[in-house]
Amino acid sequence: MEFVVYQFPSYAGQVINRLIEEDWLIHSLPLNDKEEIYNPSAYLYNLEMEGIEYTIHLDLNIYQYILSAFKKPKKNDLHRSAIALVVFAKFTNIKFDPSIAIYEKLNYKNQCPDDLVDDLVLFRQIDNSDMDLLAQFALGYKDTIELPAPTHLDRSLFKSQLTKYRRLKKxxxxxxxxxxxxxxxxxxxxxxxxxxxxxxxxxxxxxxxxxxxxxxxxxxxxxxxxxxxxxxxxxxxxxxxxxxxxxxxxxxxxxxxxFFENWVNKPEQEEFVYATNDxxxxxxxxxxxxxxxxxxxxxxxxxxxxxxxxxxxxxxxxxxxxxxxxxxxxxxxxxxxxxxxxxxxxxxxx
Known part of the structure; x- marks a missing residue:
């Protein structure tokens, strides 16, 4: 039997326990125990040995909690748990896809508001922030999030892509x-x-x-x-x-x-997880x-x-x-x- 050992930050257990308590992740993976979805080693092993990449799709609530963790002057447990999810994704090499949340926020307006684009830029900055510093916020040791410089986003292209279709399929x-x-x-x-x-x-x-x-x-x-x-x-x-x-x-x-559309049509080497508190x-x-x-x-x-x-x-x-x-x-x-x-x-x- 082959054993693989992965090393995680000292705070990983606290972050995982916080996520288990919230229990936001929904999936169709064949797991024996519901808490296996929070096992970081499984993600890294499957990526390394099987080439399987994981993506977490965010609902609007979770997306907003992540943004509000930086924007709101008064922090609460939901803000910290949302940043704990960002930290978890970092030490497991999981990607985020906030597209459904963004489309819901746009709600098919013919014009894409600048603040919606600003939110995506902020989200990417938070996602690119230093993992250790984010963990300090998630665990309540800090009340601020230090952001890196924003990555380039072609705002005109992004707006045109969002407003191109009157309705998403179905x-x-x-x-x-x-x-x-x-x-x-x-x-x-x-x-x-x-x-x-x-x-x-x-x-x-x-x-x-x-x-x-x-x-x-x-x-x-x-x-x-x-x-x-x-x-x-x-x-x-x-x-x-x-x-x-x-x-x-x-x-x-x-x-x-x-979720089901992604599940049925996904490439063999991709898996999808959804995050919602509903x-x-x-x-x-x-x-x-x-x-x-x-x-x-x-x-x-x-x-x-x-x-x-x-x-x-x-x-x-x-x-x-x-x-x-x-x-x-x-x-x-x-x-x-x-x-x-x-x-x-x-x-x-x-």
């Missing part, structure tokens, strides 16, 4: 699914939660498109372990606030969908990973009663066929989708 489709789930949650008072789930599955198959992450989102919203925190829309709020909440819910699903959203991703990995062997009993589990797998069978799919007759999908968005936005008054 965003509008996921928005429709969020609208439908919200409509079922509030408008169909006569249906039980289980009936709402079955209705949603049938609607996806017959009238629209199937999405694993939207389906698992609905399971966590309507299933036995219902989590109302997933639903950010409320009839009591203004139209403006509710539109913002629906958009935020769509970004949540987009982040999860992007616990309800994490639960959705975990069940989606279980379904994707386990297929018909997955145990859904903690979320669904047996008849509904059977209905769920029957729906999976239907997804593989064209049986009963009225949407197949649609010739202009964009116009069709825009019409659904208009109908449900009118119904939900946003």
């Amino acid at each position: 965003w509008d489709t996921l928005y429709v699914l969020v609208l439908k789930i919200t409509e079922l949650y509030f408008c169909d008072k006569g249906l039980s939660d289980e009936s709402k789930l079955e209705h949603f599955w049938c609607w996806c198959h017959e009238e629209f498109l199937f999405s694993l992450v939207a389906t698992c989102f609905a399971i966590k919203l309507f299933g036995k372990q219902s989590n109302s925190k997933l639903m950010k829309y409320s009839p009591k709020l203004s139209a403006e606030k509710n539109k913002k909440h629906l958009v935020n819910m769509t970004w949540d699903l987009f982040l999860l969908d992007k 616990k309800p959203l994490r639960a959705v991703l975990e069940i989606a990973i279980e379904v994707q990995s386990g297929g018909y062997e997955v145990d859904l009993s903690k979320d669904l009663r047996k008849p509904l589990i059977e209905s769920f797998f029957n729906m999976f069978e239907l997804v593989m066929t064209e049986q009963g799919r009225h949407i197949t007759s649609v010739t202009d999908f964009k116009s069709f989708r825009d019409g659904i968005i208009n109908d449900y936005e009118t119904l939900l008054r946003v």
